[in-house]
Amino acid sequence: MKLKFVVGYRTQWGQNVYVTGSAKELGKGDARQAVKMQPSSGDLWTAEVAFESTGDFTYHYFLRDESGQEHHEFGEERKLQVNKHFDKMHLRDYWRPQHAFENSLYTAPFTKAFFARGKAVKYKVDLKSSSHFVRLQLRAPRIGRDYQMAVVGSTKSLGAWDESKAVLMSDEDFPVWKVDIPTSAKEVPFEYKFVIYSHKEGRVVTWEGGDNRYFPLYTFSKESKLIVHSEEFFHYPVGNWKTAGVAIPVFSLRSKEGSGVGEFTDIKKLVDWSVKTGLKVVQILPVNDTVATHTWVDSYPYAAISVEALHPIYANLQSMGKLKDKKVQSEIDKEAARLNALPEVDYEGVMKLKTRFFKLSFEEKGAAFLKSKEFKDFFQNNENWLPDYAAFSYLRDKHGTPDFTQWGSCAEMSSDALETFVDPKQKHYQDIAIHYYIQYHLDKQLKEATAYARSQGVVLKGDIPIGIYRNSVDAWRLPHLFNMDTQAGAPPDDFSISGQNWGFPTYNWEEMAKDDYHWWRDRMVKMSEYFDVFRIDHILGFFRIWEIPWEHVEGLLGRFNPALPVHLNELRDRGINFDYDRFCRPYIRRHMIYDIFGNYADLVLEEYLHEYKAGCYALKEPFDTQRKIKAHFDELVDNDPESKDFNIWIRNSLYRLHSEVLFLEAPLSDGQAFNPRIGLHNTYSYGELDYDTQQRVDQLYVHFFYQRHNDFWRESAMRKLPMLKGATDMLICGEDLGMVPASVPGVMSELQILSLAIQRMPNDDREFWHPADTPYLSVTSTGSHDMTTLREWWQEDDKQTQRFYNQILGQQGKAPYFCEPWVAHQVINQHLHSPSMLAIFPIQDLIAMDGALRSDTPEKERINVPANPQHYWKYRFHMNMEDLLQEEGFNSFLRQLIDQGGRSADY
Structure with a gap:
């Protein structure tokens, strides 16, 4: 069989196009054995290859310049099946650019939740009906599971432009749709368009925009031929796809069955509320373990003792099972109810209660647990970090400090020594293994919440801190990856006039690059087990970090x-x-x-x-x-x-x-x-x-x-961020507030990393963003966890509020003293109608639209005060999620706003 590859690409002098793939004729994936293509008419490149291989294979195109540098096209490998029925196959492709903004639609939130397909539809083709077939292919991930791509065209086999005779396409290779159509010399050329078919309505509901597509004239001989005509984009007549979400820390969630703090199981209730109101993204703060001092200071979620381990505070005790001792279980339930009635998180009280339960539960079930297949599988999948974390946690408690420099002979530990230290034969093994037990249940509960969210078309958005805690597992085991004599922070800004000092050591990027950023890649892969979207805290740190020598305290120096x-x-x-x-x-x-x-x-x-x-x-x-x-x-x-x-x-x-x-x-x-x-x-x-x-x-x-430093910092970022992006299929959002280098927007746009558009903190000289001015690849919001809520901000500076009222809201006269519900409504509504792909709101700002539901004390709704390094992170939402779910009036109102803002479309 002969395969002819044709791809369109406008090259520059010295560049050549190659095709490579899994078949031996294409080099078996070895780019050095790739087939060099020849320039043809226009911008086309062609290659004809004699194939002996049969069955499925994959392939893709790439450029190679004079220096030998290679530039590969975007996305997964193209798929093709060599069918013996045909003597020739002619593949007509378009180059897939690396930096098209539509590439974001191939990330996890879209493929695993928003546009996740059900059972694939595969159509049988009667190959005996013709010697020649045209396969029309379309790569289009942006379509809900109740819809099917179809094609209508000028020929009889494509319905002669009758949409009731539209030909449905198969999604077995989703996001690529395909249909094989018998053809002959009499039927080409022809025109056609792709359409969207609704299974619920049983009809075509959307035609693509633009001119008709054109299938060109072909010469057909006696030899049977399959022509694969691939298209890359459906021309949506409704503009870019957008959605909305809610932001709330897990610890701030409140439910009737909680223990004084939000837990991973509560995420399911938040997902239920999101589905009811049309929200599709649930954004949370970091959930890694921060237990260092066993005091409320550990409430700071950006000072994790491990970038992999989850925080024990988020474990739901009921899901771990009841204790055999009913009296003790009753005591625990009673204390949990007391803590759950508090208006704010009692961090120390909750941790004391849960630690007691973990110990008793492990004493009862630990022996059987450690022998179970479930634990062995979990341990094997997490062996790269779990023993290190458990050993660190044991030594922290044994020595009464997380400062590993105070641990004597254990201040440093080789891999061999650590393996011996955590051996089950050690006397202290039970004190090691209890951390395996806790992490197993945390992992299970969060993964269940993640799977539930995806099944409902909702995704979880995680948060990755820019730094690591100085007294952490990572610093203990891998100190060479960090500059331990420095501190990361931020130059002076609206949050702090003397700058910020976060206390984290900065990254030794040169050392990290030696093993191709293995530590980062592992970290990203672990995050992708729980999240489909993540926010890089202070993405500017990947361009350059504000580094403070250890002898200084303030960020000014x-x-x-x-x-x-x-x-x-x-x-x-x-x-x-x-x-x-x-x-x-x-x-x-x-x-x-x-x-x-x-x-x-x-x-x-x-x-x-x-x-x-x-x-x-x-x-x-x-x-x-x-x-x-x-x-x-x-x-x-x-x-x-x-x-x-x-x-x-x-x-x-x-x-x-x-x-x-x-x-x-x-x-x-x-x-x-x-x-x-x-x-x-x-x-x-x-x-x-x-x-x-x-x-x-x-x-x-x-x-x-x-x-x-503009070019210098761009080069710095481009050595790191592509690695971060390529490690998983998560959608990346960057917190790019503060003193933003000129090179940042270009790099983020090139890598399809969504920027952050906070209305009160624009990245230019304006006093406020207008939501209508935000770019598509952005997250727009009324605020963040580091800021006052909309209601509290409204009362901070009446002159500023007045300008906002007149200039942004377009209102005449004097601004109201309080942020009235109708004011909050207008602010939210402006964001919903913005061009931003994601509009994500603090839950406090959403509830501010309802005078009956919102809190009576907006000054208690702030989550963090960045200027205070000793801030206690204890905010709890004032309503139980169960009660919020029953607020049909408000929920319907919010759903209507989201629908009207164009953020609930199925495609």
């Missing part, structure tokens, strides 16, 4: 990594007379002390400063770093709690003195290269420079922070 520091020669070329002591050491003068400390200036001068020259001061050695200052005042606060506010004020003011610098010496530069300090214009040091020097420093500052 950080620097970008990677960066291109300014060499001394460049400073001189710019006319800056660089004086290291004046520019790089804290600039502290006597008048500043009195300005900042007022009546306490003399106290500060005596205790914390020394005068090295008349009127010039330096911090004394015990206070010459922010880390030393923090340690000193932590002790003062502990010893004298009543003076806490005063001591914190003095501490923060000393931090300010310490940050009175204009340039920071670049690492490993030996005093030859420097980074400008972020926000240096707000310092006394800058204010007291001469005018000419100020102007030159300004020019350098603007160039450094807004121009110098």
Whole structure:
């Protein structure tokens, strides 16, 4: 048999097109043995291959340039069956571009939930009816399971344009649809269109837009021929597909059968409510284990002790089974009911209760569990992280600290030593194995929620923190992958004027690249077991991270990594007379002390400063770093709690003195290269420079922070983000708020990573986004877990609210003092009608549209305050999900809004 491959692609000089595949004639997947194609008329490339192989095979096209670099087309391999009935097969394909925005429709949420098919429809073809067949193929994932693609055309075999005679197509190779049509020389050329057929209505419900498609003239000989004519896009007349979702942390869910905190089983109730209201995405915060200190401080969900393990707090106890001791079970049930009645999460109380239950349950069932096939399968599937996590958890509790540097001989542990440590023959094995038991049930419960959501056409959207916790399994076992002497954070922004210090070590990307980012790939694969969409927290960190040396506390004294520091020669070329002591050491003068400390200036001068020259001061050695200052005042606060506010004020003011610098010496530069300090214009040091020097420093500052690194950071991101995208089929969303480099939007668009459009935090100079201005590949929202809710924000600044009321909502007159339900309705409605693929709303903002259902205390609905590193994450939604499900009036109202916003379409 002869196969002729034809593909359209406009190449550049030096590029050649190849076809490769699983058949031996196409190189068995080895690109070095691929078949080189020949340029033909127009932009077509052709190759004719004699085939001895029969049966199914796969193939795809790729480019190779003069340097040998290869560029492959997007998506899964094309499928074809070589049928002995035909003497020739002619394959007419279109190149599948890597960066088409429609590629996002081939990710997990679409294939596993939104457009998941039921049982495939396969149509039999009577090959005896003709010697020649045309196979029309269409790649179209965007279609609900109650619908079928079909084709109508000018020939009799395609219904002669009669839609009642439309020919249904097979979805056995979904998302590729196909139908084989007997043909002859008399029937070509012909015109046709693809249509959508509804099984419920028994008719064609949508014709594609645009001009008719055209099947060209072919020459038919006595030899039997199959012509496979492939198309890549259905021309939807209704525009881009969009949907809506709800955002709420799992811990904030409330149900009647809970134990004082939301649990994985509660996700099913949230899915039920989503189905009732037309929402298709459930967005949650990270759910990994954060148990470090066994205190409420562990409530911070972005400080996981493992990037794989799930948090025990989310386990539903009833699903794990009752205890045999009815009296003890009754005590646990009673305490669970008490905790569940609380308005907020009592983190320590809930963890104490669940830890007690886990211990008792494992004592009863552990022996049988460890012998079960279910456990052995779970262990085998998670062996790459589970023993490490269990050993870490045991050692954390044994030593009373997660700081593994305090674990003596266990501070470091080789793989062989760890294997011995977790051996079932060890005396402490039961204390190891209980963590296997807990993780097994957590995994089971979350996977059940995931499967249930997908079956209902709903997906879970996870959240991946930008950093890892300093005292975590990953830092303990793989310290070479992290810069442990640094801290990740963010430069000053609307959340914090002194920047943010998250305390996480930064990534050693160079080391990670040595094994092709194996740690990241494993992490992504594990996430994909639970989530079909995920949000990258602070995606800017993949371009460059704000890195703070360990001796500093505030984010002001950080620097970008990677960066291109300014060499001394460049400073001189710019006319800056660089004086290291004046520019790089804290600039502290006597008048500043009195300005900042007022009546306490003399106290500060005596205790914390020394005068090295008349009127010039330096911090004394015990206070010459922010880390030393923090340690000193932590002790003062502990010893004298009543003076806490005063001591914190003095501490923060000393931090300010310490940050009175204009340039920071670049690492490993030996005093030859420097980074400008972020926000240096707000310092006394800058204010007291001469005018000419100020102007030159300004020019350098603007160039450094807004121009110098654009291409450099793009290259940095493109070494990492394609890896992250290619590891799984999850849809990726990026939290790209803050100080956004110019290269970010282009990279995200190229990789089909959805951006985040928060109306109150636009990524440009506007005060607010208008939802109508958001791009398609974006997630639009009224807020995030780091912000006040819509109702609370409305009351923060009446002048700002007034501008929003007039400019964005288009209302006349004075804005209402409170965010009335009708105001919330207008805001939500604008977002629903926006172009964004996803419109996802905090549940508090959705309920704000109903005056009877919403909380009486909006100030208690905020989830996090980023400016407070000791924030207690304890918010609980004020309604049980069971009760919300029964609110038919509101649910119908929300469903109608979503329908009217065009976010509930089946295709």
